[in-house]
Amino acid sequence: MAVPDKYFFDFLRGHFDGDGTFYSYWDPRWRSSFMFYTEFVSASKAHIDWLRSQLHGFLKINGHITKDSKKSAYQLKYAKAESLKIIQKMYYKNAVCLSRKRLKIKKALRIIGKQDLV
Numbered sequence: 001m002a003v004p005d006k007y008f009f010d011f012l013r014g015h016f017d018g019d020g021t022f023y024s025y026w027d028p029r030w031r032s033s034f035m036f037y038t039e040f041v042s043a044s045k046a047h048i049d050w051l052r053s054q055l056h057g058f059l060k061i062n063g064h065i066t067k068d069s070k071k072s073a074y075q076l077k078y079a080k081a082e083s084l085k086i087i088q089k090m091y092y093k094n095a096v097c098l099s100r101k102r103l104k105i106k107k108a109l110r111i112i113g114k115q116d117l118v
Contacts, residue, residue: 008054013090015040015051017098022083024108036108038083040076041068048074059085084117091118 003011016022016038024036042048048065055061061082066075078086087105091097102118109115 003054005058008058009089009092010095012040012051012055012086013095013097016090017101020101022101022105022108024111034108034111036080036083038078038086041073042076043073045074048076052076055086059089061085084114088117 019041021039021041022036023039024034027033027035040048040051042051052063052065055063055078059082061078063076063078063082066077067073068075087109091102091105106115106118109117
């Protein structure tokens, strides 16, 4: 896939709006541990591998790949610290995006005092 570097995070935000998810929760193992994940989904292993490689190249992050419960799609997941790096790049000022996903992220970031990132 050929995406010019200067447009990569716009492409990524579009991918996330269409085939991505963000979820957060309080980890019951530790009373004050708030967790969140940014996830990209595709039926193509090659695409997920490419996406992971690109994100590693740009942000030096790794994430991890799993398969969904039906074993029909690949999930590229990034936990809290790596998610923050992705979010900062995807949501710059005036970035066109799906507002419900951005609001969901902003709500989670408010809990950790970083709502100004999006």
